[in-house]
Amino acid sequence: MTEDTRTLAGPKVVLMGLGGTGKSYALGTLAEWCERNAFELAILYTENSLETFLGYFRDKGKEPPACVYWHQQQTRPLSLKQLVNNADMSGKLTYEALTKSVDGNRGGDNNAFWKILQSCSDFKDDRTGKSLGALDTFPANRIFAIDSLTELANAAMKMQVGGRPTAAQHDYMVAQGNLMNFLRLCTQGIDCPFVMTAHVDRLEDAVTQSSKTMIKSIGRALATDIPTLFSDVIYCVRNGDKFTWDTAAYGVDVKTRSLGYRSGITPDFALIFDVWAKRAGGKK
Numbered sequence: 643m644t645e646d647t648r649t650l651a652g653p654k655v656v657l658m659g660l661g662g663t664g665k666s667y668a669l670g671t672l673a674e675w676c677e678r679n680a681f682e683l684a685i686l687y688t689e690n691s692l693e694t695f696l697g698y699f700r701d702k703g704k705e706p707p708a709c710v711y712w713h714q715q716q717t718r719p720l721s722l723k724q725l726v727n728n729a730d731m732s733g734k735l736t737y738e739a740l741t742k743s744v745d746g747n748r749g750g751d752n753n754a755f756w757k758i759l760q761s762c763s764d765f766k767d768d769r770t771g772k773s774l775g776a777l778d779t780f781p782a783n784r785i786f787a788i789d790s791l792t793e794l795a796n797a798a799m800k801m802q803v804g805g806r807p808t809a810a811q812h813d814y815m816v817a818q819g820n821l822m823n824f825l826r827l828c829t830q831g832i833d834c835p836f837v838m839t840a841h842v843d844r845l846e847d848a849v850t851q852s853s854k855t856m857i858k859s860i861g862r863a864l865a866t867d868i869p870t871l872f873s874d875v876i877y878c879v880r881n882g883d884k885f886t887w888d889t890a891a892y893g894v895d896v897k898t899r900s901l902g903y904r905s906g907i908t909p910d911f912a913l914i915f916d917v918w919a920k921r922a923g924g925k926k
Contacts, residue, residue, distance in 0.1 A: 649782055650922035652835030653914055658842050658857050659878030664885035664909055665839040666691040666789050670698030672911040677707040682784040684765055684774055685712040688793035711767035717754035717797045724805045732807060745804025754797035780834045791840035795821055795859045814861045821860060829871040855894040874898045874914060885909055
């Protein structure tokens with residue numbers, strides 16, 4: 643018998659939930675797990691949520707561990723000048739004419755999705771200025787995280803339509819294709835673990851024809867495609883001032899390999915990564 647010398651691929655985890663359900667805050671538990679287990683954590687912020695992560699530590703009089711790196715690459719909103727121009731065009735043109743118009747300024751520095759990919763091509767820590775190299779060369783003991791899918795999807799859509807106030811079906815198809823290609827890289831093209839936060843929407847499951855709470859991205863077509871890429875899709879819940887994870891909620895599209903199917907789970911990434919480390923035979 644020949645021993646399998648390949649390492650077990652890291653977990654690919656989505657925390658999904660409504661705003662204010664503790665998704666960004668829970669990344670603090672991931673940082674603590676990394677510190678205890680000689681891992682690194684690189685977080686790409688596509689929205690203004692770094693404050694929540696820093697608050698996890700600084701509200702307790704501590705600093706994030708030295709093994710944590712982060713980079714903010716947010717999608718710039720339309721300028722007032724662009725909004726005025728769009729309002730003028732909307733008052734003059736038909737819907738068809740608006741949809742066929744092209745924003746000539748959507749490329750280069752105005753292309754937020756391109757800038758996100760550039761950040762992943764050479765991840766530079768905002769705290770220290772340290773370069774971590776390209777995402778697809780990350781070592782197995784470094785966890786990559788994105789907070790969140792919502793603005794990542796927004797960037798992919800704006801790459802296609804720019805500041806245009808309308809979008810045709812082919813625009814959605816191009817944006818969805820680019821987003822899915824990047825998510826496949828993050829889940830299938832790297833050996834290191836990957837964690838992503840996402841918001842939710844109430845959508846119809848095309849397979850079961852029933853209404854479900856599902857991951858929100860671009861349009862409705864990706865709602866069933868995205869979960870298949872991940873090992874764990876966890877629903878974040880807030881009941882009053884109590885925050886929990888749920889893998890058994892009725893009418894919610896969830897899955898798990900580590901937590902079992904139950905409600906009221908303590909929001910702690912150690913519950914996932916300790917199981918993975920054990921299954922990997924202690925290989926990290």
